Amino acid sequence: MAKRNVMRSLIPMIALVLLAACSSGKKSDEQAFLESQDTARDNGPTIPEEVIGSILQQIPSPLEISAMLKESGSRYEPGLLNSPDNLPKYNSNYKKALNLGVFGTDLGYTNIYQKSKDGIQYLSSIKSLANDLNIGQFFDIETIGRLAANSKNLDSLLLITTQNFNNINGYLQNQRREHLSVLLLTGGWVEAMNVVSQAALATPSNKELQEKVGEQKIIIEKLILLLGFYKDDANMAGLLKDMQSLMAAYEKINIVYTYKESTVEVVNGVAVIKDNSSTTIQITKEDVKSISALVGAMRDRIIG
């Protein structure tokens, strides 16, 4: 009976000790990470994480811009990309997250153009930045490197790298480190925007490229919204200011949407839609020029 009583009092105590051990270990890791952050998380937004998550998921993949560039006949321009050798410049978590996004876009660009040798150059820099941000577990560099070594594996390579970046964003949001996701997406978008605006400048007769620059107004609005949540942080406030200057250059650009009911037919079990709606993007060559100058300056501050 006495033995049973001892056991009864011991079980909750053991449970408490185990709980304390588990939670203190977790707190220690988290604390260590937080201390290494130079982005003031404590000053972060008080809005629900779902709101940030839902805006983040709207931002299109830079891969779409790269695919459009290739299809439009734009030449492969490695000189427009950030050099992976710039890695040692990125000493703060702010810069690391931004440039992880930049390098991610560059990797996607090289993959779309099937320049796998160039793509491989980015892998170690990506892995290094991801490791420093405690998200290195999402990059299986060996697999990516193996796929990149063979141009026949392009589809698998694009798939696995897209999945990796999606998983990182999901993980960061679950970990309440959305600010890093915001930086990653912002860096990736600025890099893609720089490439497309430079391509538009180089081929002023290409209306599609001009329109692509113009329609980024929708994305800038989203990025301003996201960065605004973190405006109490000096780094984020700087980015926000840059983005607002860019938005000012977009004020003259109009995106005119006309809705018309779509039609549909079923082909091999797939509903194939005929979209009868349209958008017209009103943008001039001068607009492209001023926008590309602003984007270039912003990008220099990010990669410098």
Add this chain to the structure above:
Amino acid sequence: MKKVVIAIFLLFSVGLSTELAGQCDAESYTSACIPKLATGFNFLKSYKIDGEGGTKDKVEYSYVFTKGTQYMINLCTPGANVDGIVVSLYDANRNKVASSKINGQVVSAIAYPCNATGIYYIQYTFDGSAAHCGGSALGFKR
């Protein structure tokens, strides 16, 4: 002592298995959907569809679609067909632009060649669904 340990283990096991039985493993369906995107489409996003056993009447995501790009959204659910899950696409003004339910027939994918850049809402609803659970993938091609 041995009996106490066994009893605790059984309590945990029963509790855990009951919880798992009621859960929607949407992740496994999204994973299954990605390779089912039609040839030529590049994977962009995967979406979990968890109707929480019927307590939710819709699950919604949003994405910026771009003029000149063709998108495909497919569905994966328990069983062979789509289990009454319908995917619909709405523009920023909430006009319906696409649906996987056509004249009462529900198909497992929609192909949408976008002609108007903007925010679109990808909405999943449950039309006589048994599991209220599934996954979906979004892909693009130029």
